[in-house]
Amino acid sequence: MYIRQMFAQKPCVCSIEVFPPKKESSLAKMQDTLRRMAGLRPDFISVTCSAGGSGQAGVSTCRIARFIKNELGLEPLAHLTCMGADEAGLRQTLDELFASGIQNLLALRGDALPGLQAPPRLAHASDLMRFIRAGYGSFGLSGACYPEGHVESASLAADIDALRQKQEAGASHLVTQLFFDNLHYYRFVNRARKAGVGLPVSAGVMPIVSARQIERTVKLSSASLPPAFTKMISRWQNDEQGLFEAGIEYAVNQLRDLIEGGTDGVHLYAMNNAEVARRVFEGIADLLPTPKEGV
Ligand code: FAD
Numbered sequence: 607m608y609i610r611q612m613f614a615q616k617p618c619v620c621s622i623e624v625f626p627p628k629k630e631s632s633l634a635k636m637q638d639t640l641r642r643m644a645g646l647r648p649d650f651i652s653v654t655c656s657a658g659g660s661g662q663a664g665v666s667t668c669r670i671a672r673f674i675k676n677e678l679g680l681e682p683l684a685h686l687t688c689m690g691a692d693e694a695g696l697r698q699t700l701d702e703l704f705a706s707g708i709q710n711l712l713a714l715r716g717d718a719l720p721g722l723q724a725p726p727r728l729a730h731a732s733d734l735m736r737f738i739r740a741g742y743g744s745f746g747l748s749g750a751c752y753p754e755g756h757v758e759s760a761s762l763a764a765d766i767d768a769l770r771q772k773q774e775a776g777a778s779h780l781v782t783q784l785f786f787d788n789l790h791y792y793r794f795v796n797r798a799r800k801a802g803v804g805l806p807v808s809a810g811v812m813p814i815v816s817a818r819q820i821e822r823t824v825k826l827s828s829a830s831l832p833p834a835f836t837k838m839i840s841r842w843q844n845d846e847q848g849l850f851e852a853g854i855e856y857a858v859n860q861l862r863d864l865i866e867g868g869t870d871g872v873h874l875y876a877m878n879n880a881e882v883a884r885r886v887f888e889g890i891a892d893l894l895p896t897p898k899e900g901v
Contacts, residue, residue, distance in 0.1 A: 618872065619650075621649055622883055623652045626656075626665040640678060650681040651682055654685045657717055671706065675706070683748060687716030689719070711738065713734045713749060747778060754790050762797065784827065785811075809873065813876070814853045815849060838852050838853070858885075858890060865893045
């Protein structure tokens with residue numbers, strides 16, 4: 607099923623993001639995690655790809671997406687980046703995804719890391735989308751968006767302009783970067799709508815449940831930190847169990863507000879933790895919508 611069809615059927619589409627394991631020996635554990643996540647009945651599960659190619663380092667994005675589709679009967683959204691890749695390599699990955707029955711791709715430029723270059727004709731995600739449409743027109747395309755602006759953007763307006771280009775290039779859905787302050791999301795969607803970007807937007811939320819995540823994600827992320835969030839972190843950062851509970855509660859509150867505020871979709875960055883996903887889904891279950899009448 608195409609992800610765009612899900613948005614036509616449900617007032618709020620719920621999804622989870624996972625990343626493929628780096629080692630083959632971790633595949634069985636990953637599959638177990640995915641089975642547990644599938645029990646929560648998310649509308650789709652997105653699978654990241656590693657930076658600097660098309661996700662072929664470690665277990666491939668395609669392999670995990672295939673497992674989600676064929677073994678779990680759920681819709682995968684396979685991420686694909688062009689930074690550090692070349693057109694022949696991208697075609698090879700697209701052939702494999704197509705042959706595996708994958709219907710939905712999150713087309714990304716990828717991070718501009720030292721030593722990595724985008725293929726000459728594919729400088730931006732919208733170029734990659736056009737490239738995919740030209741050779742593989744049956745894929746449904748999603749794109750990334752940034753409620754607080756992409757780090758390289760001169761302004762939020764320039765970023766929203768890039769979103770219009772993604773829309774024109776054939777994207778039918780957007781997923782946001784994580785954020786901790788819903789105000790940024792509401793303002794961003796409002797501005798995007800006024801600028802003519804009408805695509806459904808999945809709001810990306812990451813529960814911060816461990817001290818390691820504070821180091822890795824919070825300090826490296828360019829997301830602004832509202833007072834309630836910094837208060838939560840400083841209160842619980844030295845208490846493992848306390849931080850877990852407080853992090854789940856913060857994310858659940860964020861998601862409940864987003865669903866009640868009418869977001870098109872919620873996208874959970876669960877960091878391959880099925881227990882986190884279970885707790886969060888439990889916390890929003892009463893708000894999860896039923897399909898629109900007649901569908
Ligand atoms: P683009 O849309 O190309 O934007 C990059 C920059 O160029 C922005 O500043 C934008 O404003 C500007 N720009 C875009 N189009 C134009 C244009 N036509 N003219 C001028 N400027 C333009 N990375 C991974 O490596 N693997 C993943 O699996 C992955 N998954 C992600 C999932 C989500 C939901 C998000 C939000 C990000 C993800 N990323 C992933 C990170 C992403 O690759 C980086 O944020 C990257 O720096 C930008 O990718 P993009 O597709 O948004 O690029």
